[in-house]
Amino acid sequence: MPAILIHGVPDTHRVWNGVRRRLTRSDVEAWDLPGFGNPRPEGFDAGKQEYVDWLIERLERVGEPVDLVGHDWGCILTARVASVRPDLVRTWAGGNGPISSRYVWHPLAKLWQDPVEGERFMAALDPASFAKDLVDGFDAPAEPVEEMVRHVDDTMKDSILRLYRSAVTMGAEWEPALSKVTAPSLVFWGARDPACPIEFGHELGEALHATRVVTLDSNHWTVLERPAEVAAALEAHWAQGTGR
Template identity: 25%
Template sequence: MTTDRIDPAAHRTPAWHETTVDGARLCYAAAGSGDPLVLLHGWPQSHLAWREQIGPLSDGRRVLAPDWLGWGASARDTALPCDYDSEVDRLARMLDALELDRVDLACHDYGGFLGLGLAQRYPDRVRRLAILNSRAHGTFVARYALLFGAFTTAARHGLGRRLVAAPPIHAVHHWGLHRYVRNGTFTPERLEQYLDMLRTPEGRRWYAHFWAGYQVRVRPELGARLGEIDCPTTVVWGIRDPAIPMATAVELAREIPNAELVRIDADHFLMEQRPEEVTEALRRWLRRPAR
């Protein structure tokens, strides 16, 4: 009798899958087996934001890293509303489509904004929660709040919407995010992968649609319910984030029972700038007993 040998490295290599959520194509990378761990990216990224974590965390876990609808390779369907409540409920329906009952959820940036809402609205779906550099229940520092607020205001009106969807928007974002090439977080090729959708009319139309549904304001209703989150929680934070105040991380760790705060010497996109430290923080979090 012969026994096939499984290559551990191959087991950790993500496979590409597709499913349908709200009638739209959702693409995701998956690796490993075991209890499910969902990694949710933020703006303006894709599952590639987690590329350094997917393999290591798939040892003993089934890791799923979606391209959230509108981003990466997933569909950009302007028929889908992008307001907060719709997006949080859509996240729950994504879990249904993936046939996942309860998951460990690690989420960054916009993903953390949605993930916080999921943990509050659907507490039985989240076994453990990790939030990484996200506006969460708060908002951005003043200059970024004004910048993003200008995008939302423009995208809700005819002329402004056309400006947000115009070809120069790619160059604007490339200039704004080039600091992450200079500090080594992104390669030029990776930044272009994230921004490539802004080179197409379809991608720009969806981008304007996204901003039209987004709200920059503080969400006091989310802050008021932080104490209701009773799953093991970690707040992993790049302390040099120029857009989101450290006070947000401190408040999350203080107000969520059973939460810890892990500080990392990094900027906003910490999974790519400090991958080993983020991976180790998440491994410690996953070792904590679940409720």
């Protein structure tokens, strides 16, 4: 019964390295989403529903319910999986990915959703400048963000644009089904997240009847800034949710 960790945007599995080093269990996998350090299948359009379908197919191949964890878009996508295929999820945990009709996309997301400005942004993207913008705009830790941005290639740029443009009304579309999540749930959230305010973490926790909402003294990238605390929260959650 493995634990599966799903990253967000513009991340890869590497965003979980600090958390994984601090976990005591050995059955932990961090997957790369298609287009994010992982080739996109033929005909894969990189919309939000396609990512959910891809996760469901991969999880079905595991053959047993998993401890599913997501951050940022990983939080959004895994919560959707847990709501439509609860049979695949033993426990769920996620953070800094709002699923709410009240949520207003942050400025960078809005730019990516614009068919003209988004293309212009990606065409002119300079890794060093992009990393600095993320560090300054999201109050993010510099070194891991710089490492993260080094892996942003043309496929990831295109995937980001496609994903965000498919998700303009994601909150209103996916929020109602959160009530169908049956897995014991944990929400962890950075209290200083400028893109996804903490109120949406508490709101998600209420929607999922979460056993805990862990508020961390962190920005958006809790898994980079507070890996030990995230790992400890996950292990406590898994122990409680599975009786281990």
